[in-house]
Amino acid sequence: MIDASGTWGTPNVLGASGLPARGESTVAAFLEHALPDVLGAARDRFAGRHTLVVGAGHSAANTLLSLAELAESTPGTEVTWAIRTASPARTYGGGDADALPARGALGSRLRAHVDAGRIRLLTGFSVHALTPTDGRVSVAVRHADGSEESATVDRIVAATGFRPDHSIAAELRLDLDPIMGAARALAPLIDPNEHSCGTVPPHGVDELAHPEVGYYAVGMKAYGRAPTFLMATGYEQVRSVVAALAGDWDAARDVQLDLPETGVCNSNPDDSATGDSCCGPAPTAEPAARGLATGISGGLLSTPLNLVTLDTAPSGGQAGGCCS
Numbered sequence: 001m002i003d004a005s006g007t008w009g010t011p012n013v014l015g016a017s018g019l020p021a022r023g024e025s026t027v028a029a030f031l032e033h034a035l036p037d038v039l040g041a042a043r044d045r046f047a048g049r050h051t052l053v054v055g056a057g058h059s060a061a062n063t064l065l066s067l068a069e070l071a072e073s074t075p076g077t078e079v080t081w082a083i084r085t086a087s088p089a090r091t092y093g094g095g096d097a098d099a100l101p102a103r104g105a106l107g108s109r110l111r112a113h114v115d116a117g118r119i120r121l122l123t124g125f126s127v128h129a130l131t132p133t134d135g136r137v138s139v140a141v142r143h144a145d146g147s148e149e150s151a152t153v154d155r156i157v158a159a160t161g162f163r164p165d166h167s168i169a170a171e172l173r174l175d176l177d178p179i180m181g182a183a184r185a186l187a188p189l190i191d192p193n194e195h196s197c198g199t200v201p202p203h204g205v206d207e208l209a210h211p212e213v214g215y216y217a218v219g220m221k222a223y224g225r226a227p228t229f230l231m232a233t234g235y236e237q238v239r240s241v242v243a244a245l246a247g248d249w250d251a252a253r254d255v256q257l258d259l260p261e262t263g264v265c266n267s268n269p270d271d272s273a274t275g276d277s278c279c280g281p282a283p284t285a286e287p288a289a290r291g292l293a294t295g296i297s298g299g300l301l302s303t304p305l306n307l308v309t310l311d312t313a314p315s316g317g318q319a320g321g322c323c324s
Contacts, residue, residue, distance in 0.1 A: 055159030099260030204240025
């Protein structure tokens, strides 16, 4: 069984830490997930309105560029971009130094719109609560210091990534990393805290295998929650798995990847001069947190539990219950 079903049907929630923002389910009519057809079928939902785009990846960048184009031809169209980090540098990418010219141009065009004021950039933005307000939606923002601010918009695009749905294989013996939602052997090779799109090492059938013989997840789903997937990686995964299924193990294990470096997932150009928080100066950059948000849907239930034997006396001669 080769599972190439992707992750498109299971987008991440808008709230932080893997948890829905308070009231998120009640404002579904105001929410869009990644890559709405801003200039086509969905144009009327955005024209002449104020849209908040939350996210810092390629989906957010493409949506922002479409909204900026719409704003040029439709008066009253406003565009606000919110990210959780203190800087948009990673989204802007490597510019002319990017090994994928189209990807470099994407970030450069976005930066030009932000610097020109056509897109308002909000940093340090963590959605805490959402409330319907007179045909619009009020967004409550909680900062790292516990303070809160709010903004009112017409539409929200949640370009906050995706997570895999492994329910199709719920009865199979899968060995999944509890944080990444990827095969345990593959997870450290694609960890976004350690690797960018271009530094993922070659991997194939051996890293994609599970205790359930003959089951492989490939493509975007193989990456679980990691946002660093490139199509070239998926093509090589499929080639390796199919070669193994055909019995050609030499070809299956001869995995080669020539990935382009520098881009949204790995760069550090100068910060935009116009980046600010939603209601004041940009916050001071903090050390990057490690790991991805978990929770039950993030894999917590699949984490092995260490059981403590209560009737064994602890070392050092101490004994007794919690109150003795």
